[in-house]
Amino acid sequence: MAGQGNAMDMSETGICYLVGAGPGDPGLVTLRARECVEAADVIIYDALSSPEILRWAKPGAELVFVGKRARNHAMPQDEINALIVRETEAGRKVVRLKGGDPMVFGRGGEEAAELAAAGVAFEIVPGISSAIGGPAYAGIPVTHRDHCSQLTLFTGHEDPTKEESSIDYAQIARAPGTKVFLMGVARLREIAAALVDGGAAPETPIALVRWATTGRQRTIQGTLDDIADIAEQADFRSPAVAVIGGVVGERERINWFESRPLFGRQVVVTRTRAQAGVLSRALSDLGAGVIELPTIRIEPPEDRQSFAEMVTHAHEYDWLVFSSPNGVERFFDAFFAVYGDARSLGNPRIAVIGEGTAKKVREYRFEVDLVPEKFVAEGLVEAFKGESVENLTMLWVRAEEARDVIFDGLAALGAIVDECIAYRTVAETGDPTGAAERFRDEGADLVTFTSSSTVEHFFALGLPWPEGCGAASIGPITSAALRKHGVEPVLEADQHDIPGLVEAIRGHFAGDS
Numbered sequence: 001m002a003g004q005g006n007a008m009d010m011s012e013t014g015i016c017y018l019v020g021a022g023p024g025d026p027g028l029v030t031l032r033a034r035e036c037v038e039a040a041d042v043i044i045y046d047a048l049s050s051p052e053i054l055r056w057a058k059p060g061a062e063l064v065f066v067g068k069r070a071r072n073h074a075m076p077q078d079e080i081n082a083l084i085v086r087e088t089e090a091g092r093k094v095v096r097l098k099g100g101d102p103m104v105f106g107r108g109g110e111e112a113a114e115l116a117a118a119g120v121a122f123e124i125v126p127g128i129s130s131a132i133g134g135p136a137y138a139g140i141p142v143t144h145r146d147h148c149s150q151l152t153l154f155t156g157h158e159d160p161t162k163e164e165s166s167i168d169y170a171q172i173a174r175a176p177g178t179k180v181f182l183m184g185v186a187r188l189r190e191i192a193a194a195l196v197d198g199g200a201a202p203e204t205p206i207a208l209v210r211w212a213t214t215g216r217q218r219t220i221q222g223t224l225d226d227i228a229d230i231a232e233q234a235d236f237r238s239p240a241v242a243v244i245g246g247v248v249g250e251r252e253r254i255n256w257f258e259s260r261p262l263f264g265r266q267v268v269v270t271r272t273r274a275q276a277g278v279l280s281r282a283l284s285d286l287g288a289g290v291i292e293l294p295t296i297r298i299e300p301p302e303d304r305q306s307f308a309e310m311v312t313h314a315h316e317y318d319w320l321v322f323s324s325p326n327g328v329e330r331f332f333d334a335f336f337a338v339y340g341d342a343r344s345l346g347n348p349r350i351a352v353i354g355e356g357t358a359k360k361v362r363e364y365r366f367e368v369d370l371v372p373e374k375f376v377a378e379g380l381v382e383a384f385k386g387e388s389v390e391n392l393t394m395l396w397v398r399a400e401e402a403r404d405v406i407f408d409g410l411a412a413l414g415a416i417v418d419e420c421i422a423y424r425t426v427a428e429t430g431d432p433t434g435a436a437e438r439f440r441d442e443g444a445d446l447v448t449f450t451s452s453s454t455v456e457h458f459f460a461l462g463l464p465w466p467e468g469c470g471a472a473s474i475g476p477i478t479s480a481a482l483r484k485h486g487v488e489p490v491l492e493a494d495q496h497d498i499p500g501l502v503e504a505i506r507g508h509f510a511g512d513s
Contacts, residue, residue, distance in 0.1 A: 323396070
């Protein structure tokens with residue numbers, strides 16, 4: 001293969017990674033695939049089942065959508081081949097990101113051949129194919145000692161330029177064991193009939209799994225004789241994987257994924273792209289389908305010099321007050337850019353607005369001295385009433401657009417408060433995953449809001465509110481922002497942090513079931 005040596009160390013010579021993105025669940029992406037995405041200068045990607053993978057890209061990485069699905073091709077294959085060669089020859093680290101495994105009906109072999117012919121370096125990074133992952137998430141083992149010891153894979157979508165099929169359905173029908181085919185929903189009736197004509201029993205069990213391994217997963221079952229009618233009645237469409245054989249019967253016992261508490265629910269996450277993962281993962285683990293639609297992003301403060309100076313002098317204060325994890329991260333990143341020793345912070349006590357912020361402080365190996373019972377600004381001021389703070393100096397690390405509640409409240413208690421503006425929240429204008437269009441087309445059961453800024457910037461997008469969709473609020477300030485836009489939240493977290501919001505969502509849907 002052309003990719004010699006340690007590819008990640010290449011700085012002047014380009015390299016192309018043909019990367020399998022897995023079947024849909026981002027948790028099924030390999031460690032190597034993530035390394036490649038994080039290092040890439042340019043990512044050339046298909047219509048992925050897990051577009052969240054793109055958030056791993058480094059700042060400034062170029063994202064190029066060449067999505068291919070059914071008959072709708074954003075870019076023909078020959079142009080994709082030319083693009084990956086051209087970008088690699090230009091000395092860039094290129095990731096060609098493909099759903100499933102690039103070498104399993106993914107045309108990865110063709111792309112590798114083009115790279116080899118051009119004499120450029122490349123590496124193949126296998127992924128979990130939906131041919132294996134899809135059935136597993138539907139509770140169907142593709143091999144099982146009680147049923148079979150052979151597996152046959154074939155495609156239901158051949159090259160349309162072929163004059164006749166190269167698939168011998170009679171041979172497949174006669175083969176023992178499980179049969180799995182991909183990309184065949186549009187030709188399901190023809191394929192099932194061809195297998196029966198080739199000798200397969202009409203009553204042979206078959207299952208189709210759509211959007212496998214994601215919260216949108218849906219499974220139908222039948223026999224070769226009736227599955228096409230069942231699929232038509234259910235309006236069952238691609239992308240889907242089909243499993244044929246006695247192993248389909250195991251689904252009744254081991255259908256684990258589709259029994260999760262939020263399975264079948266679609267939830268929108270509006271947090272920043274960098275922060276969305278924690279909430280998305282928690283919801284996905286409960287079976288929800290998640291649309292990451294970031295409405296905000298975090299930018300440095302307008303006055304960077306003032307921020308840097310205040311961080312430099314932080315050791316002079318009696319208290320450091322943090323009202324968000326973003327403030328903690330930006331403060332300590334700036335602090336350690338100046339000081340190499342944590343002891344340079346001195347001995348200020350640390351107060352935070354909630355457990356999420358406290359957790360972020362502890363990541364930097366500092367302990368927290370004060371956490372209010374209620375995770376809102378008013379709760380933090382109330383907690384300080386139990387402390388003697390008169391004439392003590394405090395540095396409040398905050399967002400540019402933060403409310404004045406903490407400043408006014410602490411000043412009223414006699415504290416001397418300086419404000420350290422660590423960041424500002426601005427509208428997220430990029431949408432590389434097409435989340436807004438997906439939300440428009442598919443709707444959702446719930447839209448989550450974790451701050452008043454996510455509310456304001458969401459409604460600024462002008463997206464229609466889907467019928468039957470509810471708003472989930474992390475706390476009273478966020479709920480008030482929603483009501484200003486005429487939306488009454490269907491739930492508000494009792495504990496105003498991400499775990500509290502997740503628990504409230506789980507309880508909300510449990511009440512519906």
